[in-house]
Amino acid sequence: MTGEAMRIEKVPTTRERMAYYEACAEKEGYQLRMYAPQHQPHQGWRIERLKALVSLILPFTSGKVLEVGCADGMFTQWLSGLARQVTAIDIIPICIERCRQLELENVEFVCGTLAKVKDTDFDLAIASEVLEHCVDPEAEMVRLRGMARGVLATVPITEMPNPEAFSVEAYKNPQKAGDGSGHIWAFREDTIRALFEEVWHYETNGIFALIVGR
Numbered sequence: 138m139t140g141e142a143m144r145i146e147k148v149p150t151t152r153e154r155m156a157y158y159e160a161c162a163e164k165e166g167y168q169l170r171m172y173a174p175q176h177q178p179h180q181g182w183r184i185e186r187l188k189a190l191v192s193l194i195l196p197f198t199s200g201k202v203l204e205v206g207c208a209d210g211m212f213t214q215w216l217s218g219l220a221r222q223v224t225a226i227d228i229i230p231i232c233i234e235r236c237r238q239l240e241l242e243n244v245e246f247v248c249g250t251l252a253k254v255k256d257t258d259f260d261l262a263i264a265s266e267v268l269e270h271c272v273d274p275e276a277e278m279v280r281l282r283g284m285a286r287g288v289l290a291t292v293p294i295t296e297m298p299n300p301e302a303f304s305v306e307a308y309k310n311p312q313k314a315g316d317g318s319g320h321i322w323a324f325r326e327d328t329i330r331a332l333f334e335e336v337w338h339y340e341t342n343g344i345f346a347l348i349v350g351r
Contacts, residue, residue: 142328145298145321148272153303155228157319160305162229168209171266179344183291186340186347187265188215190289194349195219198260203285206267207246210236216263217241224254251280259285268292268332269320278332282351288333294346296323 149157161167171180195202200221207213207225209232216223226247227233233248247253262285268274269292281288301307301316308317326346330336333350340347 142325142331143298143323145300145302148321149303154319157303157305157308157317158229159231161308161317161319162208162231165235166209167232168211179342182342183265183345183347184212187212187263187289187291190338190347190349191216191261191263192219194261194287194289198286201256201259201261203254203256203259203262203281205251205262205264205281206270207236208232210239210241210246212263212265213244214239214241217244224256224259226251226254251277251284254284257284260287261285262288263290264288265291266293268329269296269322269324272321274322274332282334285351287337287349287351289347289349290329290332291345291347292324292329293320293344294324294326294329294341295344296320298323 202216202220202223204213204216204223204225207227213223213225213236221243223244224247225236225244228249230248233246236246262281264281268277268290271277296315299315299318299320302318302320304317311317329346329348333348336348336350338349
């Protein structure tokens with residue numbers, strides 16, 4: 138990877154990562170943890186800017202969107218009111234079960250990795266707070282470019298690799314913000330840009346970066 142992206146020293150196995158994510162999602166409101174006081178107002182800025190960019194982009198397309206990492210479906214609900222058709226994917230079964238209970242008519246929920254998605258004709262792929270969780274974000278971006286005409290991603294850009302990133306104990310009993318974050322990679326502006334062949338738009342509030350391109 139071009140630039141100075143940093144990775145945690147020991148990447149957990151697929152089984153270990155799934156055990157961590159499933160433990161994190163045990164309680165209702167899994168996605169709401171991002172809006173805890175220590176994360177505001179930065180998360181609010183990220184969500185509002187994400188919505189603003191999607192609102193600008195989608196009217197100029199056919200309205201087919203792929204949402205990667207839909208979690209409990211908080212953003213998916215908003216997206217379903219704007220897009221013609223949404224495919225929302227997450228690797229956590231309990232999250233997909235909750236999402237399906239929302240009964241969003243124009244949304245197909247898929248449990249698994251991108252390989253489970255058969256459609257490769259999306260106008261826009263949204264990967265918000267996803268790439269830092271991937272073992273190989275470069276490979277994931279190659280897949281997304283092959284599935285969508287444009288990719289909108291957000292990542293944190295002020296973190297350091299966290300040795301407790303996949304500790305269930307640290308997640309449930311945090312000593313500091315970011316404990317048990319599930320983040321494999323720590324990005325900076327140059328390294329998130331390096332994942333894109335073309336960058337059409339970039340912005341940051343100093344904590345998060347939003348980038349659109351392919």
